[in-house]
Amino acid sequence: MDVAKIDCERVKWRKITAEGLNLDYTILLPKVCADQVLRQLEETLEYFTGDLAKVKVFGRWHPIPRQQVAHGEPGISYKFSGTTVPALPWTELLSEIRDKLNELTGHRFDFVLINRYRNGNDHMGEHRDDESELDSSAPIASLSLGQRRTFVLKHKDARKPGPDKRNVPPVKLELEHGSLLMMNPPTNKIWYHSLPKKKSAIGVRINMTFRKYNANVLKK
DNA sequence: AGATTTAAATTCC
DNA sequence: AGGAATTTAAATC
Numbered sequence: 565m566d567v568a569k570i571d572c573e574r575v576k577w578r579k580i581t582a583e584g585l586n587l588d589y590t591i592l593l594p595k596v597c598a599d600q601v602l603r604q605l606e607e608t609l610e611y612f613t614g615d616l617a618k619v620k621v622f623g624r625w626h627p628i629p630r631q632q633v634a635h636g637e638p639g640i641s642y643k644f645s646g647t648t649v650p651a652l653p654w655t656e657l658l659s660e661i662r663d664k665l666n667e668l669t670g671h672r673f674d675f676v677l678i679n680r681y682r683n684g685n686d687h688m689g690e691h692r693d694d695e696s697e698l699d700s701s702a703p704i705a706s707l708s709l710g711q712r713r714t715f716v717l718k719h720k721d722a723r724k725p726g727p728d729k730r731n732v733p734p735v736k737l738e739l740e741h742g743s744l745l746m747m748n749p750p751t752n753k754i755w756y757h758s759l760p761k762k763k764s765a766i767g768v769r770i771n772m773t774f775r776k777y778n779a780n781v782l783k784k
Numbered sequence: 785a786g787a788t789t790t791a792a793a794t795t796c797c
Numbered sequence: 798a799g800g801a802a803t804t805t806a807a808a809t810c
Contacts, residue, residue: 621790623806629791645790646808689790696810725803763799 567593567601567660572668582735584754585717588746589737592668592707598742602709604657605770609633611680612649620646630686636675639782643695651675658772665705665774669746673705673774674782681713684765690718690758693747693773702776703748708739711767715739717755739771 570592580587593601611617611631618625625646634642635658636651643649654662662673679688693704719732735755739745747757759771 619790620808621792621806622804623808624791626791687791689792691790692788760800 567597567664570597570664572664575668580735580737583719583732585719585735585751586748587735587737587751588748590744591740591742592744593709593742595742598709601657601661602741602770605678605709606768608655608657609678609680611678616647616649618647619644630688631680631682633678634675635678637777637782640675640777642675642677643697661707661772662774665707665744669703669705671702671705671776673702673776675775675777677773677775679771679773681711681759681765681769681771683767684711684713684762687761688759690716690723690756692720692756693752693775697777697781699776699778700753701749703746704752705774706739706745706747707772707774708743708745709741709770709772711765711769712738712740713759713762713765713769715745715757715759717751717757720754720756723756739769 575590575592578589580589611633617628617632619628632649634649634651635654638651638653640651641648642651658676662676666672681687694700715737717735717737719730719734721728721730722732722734723729737745
């Protein structure tokens with residue numbers, strides 16, 4: 565069972581919508597395939613360490629509460645609160661997954677950010693994937709492997725304190741082993757997302773978000 | 785120029 | 798008990 569053999573025609577999507585939110589969810593990889601991909605990722609990926617694994621928040625430096633690495637086309641770098649990391653070259657497995665997602669979606673992803681959550685204590689705070697260097701017309705494809713975790717989305721107006729706070733309910737999803745979540749425009753301009761801590765989560769989760777950068781970011 | 789950004793400690797259910 | 802909300806600064810766009 566390998567990724568290249570997955571039949572895109574048979575993928576059954578679940579559509580999730582709300583005000584300014586447009587998601588598609590599916591279990592893309594059958595269990596045996598997802599198990600194999602996870603094992604291969606664990607064997608082949610190395611994560612950033614040292615200064616590349618730190619963020620500056622409220623004037624203080626912290627180690628990121630998860631492991632992280634980026635791969636993609638030459639010339640791309642990923643910036644987040646204080647730190648800039650280079651995109652490492654594509655690996656064979658990452659290219660294979662990218663090609664399948666390109667076939668499935670009709671987009672050409674040129675970058676992937678990989679986050680590894682060692683256990684339920686690793687997490688990610690509320691943020692949007694709306695960097696100006698990203699092609700705002702392209703979706704972001706989020707593939708999850710390993711430990712199931714809850715993904716929380718909040719409307720930007722439900723988040724800010726004060727009188728203009730609006731009561732838009734959050735959207736929660738359980739991201740399963742082998743699942744693919746498509747975040748379609750304009751979702752990432754309007755909704756924040758996070759992966760909260762979960763005491764009961766013991767296992768490792770790896771999440772890969774495939775993105776498309778604006779053409780002028782790539783090295784020619 | 786004012787909104788936005790990110791994680792941790794603390795308080796509050 | 799464990800989650801959700803609140804508070805924290807300085808730099809960037």
